[in-house]
Amino acid sequence: MSAASDLAPEFAIDPKQLAAERLTQAEYVEIVNRLGRKPNPAELGMFGVMWSEHCCYKNSRPLLKQFPTTGERILVGPGENAGVVDLGEGLRLAFKIESHNHPSAVEPFQGAATGVGGILRDIFTMGARPIALLNSLRFGDLADPKTQRLVHGVVSGISHYGNCTGIPTVGGEIYFDPVYSGNPLVNVMALGLMETTEIVKSGAGGIGNPVIYVGSTTGRDGMGGASFASAELSEESQADRPAVQVGDPFLEKSLIEACLEAFQTGAIVAAQDMGAAGLTCSTAEMAAKGGVGIDLDLDLIPARESGMIPYEYLLSESQERMLFVAQAGREQEIIDIFQRWELHAVVAGRVIAEPIVRIRHQGEIAAEIPALALAENTPIYHRESLSEPPEYVQKAQAWSVSSLPTASETGIELASGFLSWSEVLLKLLASPTVASKAWVYRQYDQQVQNNTVTGPGGADAAVIRLRPVTGEKLANPYVGVAATVDCNPRYVYLDPYQGAIAAVAEAARNLSCVGAEPLAVTDNLNFGSPEQPLGYWQLSEACRGLSQACRVLNTPVTGGNVSLYNETLDADGKPQAIYPTPVVGMVGRVTDVRKTVGQGWAKSGDLIYLLGEPLTPKTTTEAISLGGSEYLATIHDQVTGKPPYLDLELEQQVQKICREGIAQAWIRTAHDLSEGGIGVALAESCISGNFGATITLPWALSDRISRWDELLFGEGGSRILVAVDPSQKEAWEEYLKTQGNPPIQEIGIVTETAAELQILTADNQALIKVRIEELWDRWANGLGTYLSS
Structure with missing residues (x-):
């Protein structure tokens, strides 16, 4: 990337014009250097959308390279x-x-x-x-x-x-x-x-092959959508409503059928959706990926509005449009398919050897830019990062459950009054995220x-x-x-x-x-x-x-x-x-x-197991935590604490056991523990299956898990509730032994239809006792309370 510097007077540009295209001065200098001249308005617009974060990932591409692919x-x-x-x-x-x-x-x-x-x-x-x-x-x-x-x-x-x-x-x-x-x-x-037998790719090929525009017409809707998507929102964003596209799903249905029929002919060399940045993106990416160029005539593009200028054609994000490269001589075959589906299909350009995107309009060249400059050799930024976690994270890491109000076996005393654990569960089920x-x-x-x-x-x-x-x-x-x-x-x-x-x-x-x-x-x-x-x-x-x-x-x-x-x-x-x-x-x-299973209890008498050890510390952190939990946010209005530590090796083991149990038909229900911990997961399985459950938590409070809310509503990965066919208990538990006796515990039983959820302590004291109808009522009406009117 060239450094920003003073340009010769003939290259000068109004800063407002750069701001409109969301380009920096340094990026403009680079554009001038690559072109060897000042870009015209259409070309500047093309660079603006193609060099946006939405299209070129200029801030994120270095980070994405670490992903396994x-x-x-x-x-x-x-x-x-x-x-x-x-x-x-x-x-x-x-x-x-x-x-x-x-x-x-x-x-x-x-x-x-x-x-x-x-x-x-x-x-x-x-x-x-x-x-x-x-x-x-x-x-x-x-x-x-x-x-x-x-x-x-x-x-x-x-x-x-x-x-x-x-x-x-x-x-x-x-x-x-x-x-x-x-x-x-x-x-x-x-x-x-x-x-299709062959996967359709997007790289253009075959010098002289026709470039075919298909689908809907091009209008002024969606102008600059890619750039709009790469800036923060403000009160002025309502003025960008023209950057929002307008779709026609019935036309898209026809486009699906026409495209798949065309692909079946074997006549399509490459295809590209006209999404973000419209014609600019499709021509540039197809040319760059194929190592060729594209010469396109805007006068041949079906337009829905009169008087459109090259800038508008090139940056329009009108929907339901595609760009094809077809085999030379088979153009009419493709056009006929689209016409049968009452869609536009016109030869609007050709593949050329020179690796440029050349745009024509009214007999003149409206834009001419190297394809790689638009779609491959785009700016890359290695941004400044923090050298240590930010202050809010450090404060969250220092947070302790001891700062919460005292919790007893029966519930918790809040400033607004006492809540039993049953009432806490009902509030969690009614929260919009869980409901x-x-x-x-x-x-x-x-x-x-x-x-x-x-x-x-x-x-x-x-x-x-x-x-x-x-x-x-x-x-x-x-x-x-x-x-x-x-x-x-x-x-x-x-x-x-x-x-x-x-x-x-x-x-x-x-x-x-x-x-x-x-x-x-x-x-x-x-x-x-x-x-x-x-x-x-x-x-x-x-x-x-x-x-x-x-x-x-x-x-x-x-x-x-x-x-x-x-x-x-x-x-x-x-x-x-x-x-x-x-x-x-x-x-x-x-x-x-x-053989797939759902999250609701399937049959009375099934045995409930918890896969994954809920109380095992990993290194210096904890596998189960109220940090970042739905309970902490909903009941205490706090977003803080350490999120639970996740052991990926344990995660693999737990998931493998669950899959095998389902494949062997030992497991009839499986539901992961996420927001709201074991309390919410049990309630959801009761609601989904319309069966009750009696659960005995086989864990006492300890130095590490010192609170009942942490036990009931603490969150953490690598945990799955399963219900096992009691006739398969022996086979199931024999299989567990072959897996090295992983952390899995039997915790309860599915009870009769529309009964209640009971969660008991190890010494048989009730922590939660709620009828299924009441659980369902709170859970089912959580969103409707706000949205049904």
Whole structure:
């Protein structure tokens, strides 16, 4: 990167013009040096979007290089529109996650809807038919009417686009915290099953091959969306509403079918979705990846508005558009397919040998830039980081449970009055983050395509039956895929390294809880500004944790998305960042969908075990902690303390045992312990199965676990509740012996339908005793209290 310096007068530029494109003076000097001249407005706009964080990852790329990206089942890793893994049986799965945070903040319905449309195009661009959607959402305080409006808009946008395209939304997660009030997070993950023999790549090839524009028309909507996504939000962000795209899901459905039909002809050399940065990104990336150039004529681009100038064509992010490179001589074959689907398809350019992007308009050259300068040799920044954890982390590390009010066997005395442990459990179940998300997922079509085995609310991960799209029979007709999205942002805020490890581990654990073998990861890194030492420290530490966990758990990263500058400006103009939120999307292979299990108790009399030792210290830290817990935030209004330490070796062992128990049909229920600890997990299994449970905690209080709330609501990884068929107890426990007698304990029994949850001490004293109807009522109405009106 060239240093900023005084330029010759003929190269001078108005600083306001640079600010509009979100380019720095040093970046402008570099552009001038690369071009050997002053860029025209269209070229400057092209550099502005392609050198944005959203497109080139200029602050995060050095950190992403540490991720493991290869493995036995990895067919396509980072660098393409989506990752692809081998599921066996000749089945190949494409999957990816993307964000649409800033657009959803200013226009929640269209922002969320076009986020769905964009991630679907990433999937079918590879030659895969989309089969499922998941989402990971973060909102502010649900009591705030602004948050309620955002939730309504985002959920409506997701359901509208997914339902209209016929793609089931099968899972997801939602958190609520005031830190997201000004900057919600909308991350969408999609899965698709490959239809084409060859995976469709994006690198252009074949000098002289035609470049074909297909899909919808180009308008002025979505102008500068990539740059808009790479800056903090402010009161002026409403003026950026034109940067939010407008989608048409019915047109996208036609585009899916037309593209997959075109790919089947074998005439398509390369394909690229026109998402962020539109025509600029698609032409530059296709040319750069293929080591060639593209000559494109804007006069041939179907436009929906008159009088558009090159800048507008090139930066428009109008939706439902694609760019193909086809084999010369087969243009009409492709055009005919799209015309049958009533979509535009025109030859708008050619592949050229000179590695440049040349744009023509009204008989003149409107832009001419080396492709690598736009898409590969982009600025890279190694930002200043903190030399030690920030003050808020150091204070959190020094926090102790002894600062909380005294807790007894019956409950806890708060300033607002005494709460029994049963009342604490009910308050946790009613908190928006823990409460039922049925208000949300009932708006999504979960069963369209008729392959959803386990959808939202039924288990810790979604399960989808896989049917070959080409009609051939499978040797194993019951093979499936499981998918989940996970991240506890409080953990990452309090310890980015350990918090990121916990996110990967929880995703893998959720897959194991339905019996799936975890395979691979796609991540969405939602952070504040990397230009602040704190923001960069959080990002770099989280990337380090993600890398470590993915290596140990053997779940390579196939791609994903980086969304930085997620912050708003306060009344004093100071940036207020969200919690660092590295969302982990993970997929797993299911050998037999008939043998998967849910989180609800399945049968009265089943024996309840806790996999994973809840009271074992690891090195100098603790495996179970109230630090960063839902209990601490909801009951005591505090976000502090050390998040639980996670032992990845124990995590592997616990997950392996759970999967084997499910495969052998010993285990009939499995549910991981996450927010709210063992108390909430037991309640959720009772609610989901409509059975009661009697639990005897076989642990006494000790010097290390000195409080009943820590025992009941402390959180920590590597813990799974399972219910075992009593007729299989001997086989189950014999198997455990072969695993070296891991930390697993029998703690109770499933009782009759609609009974009660009883949690007893080792000496048979009741800590919690609540009827299932009361648990269900608090849990089921937690969101509806705010959103149903």
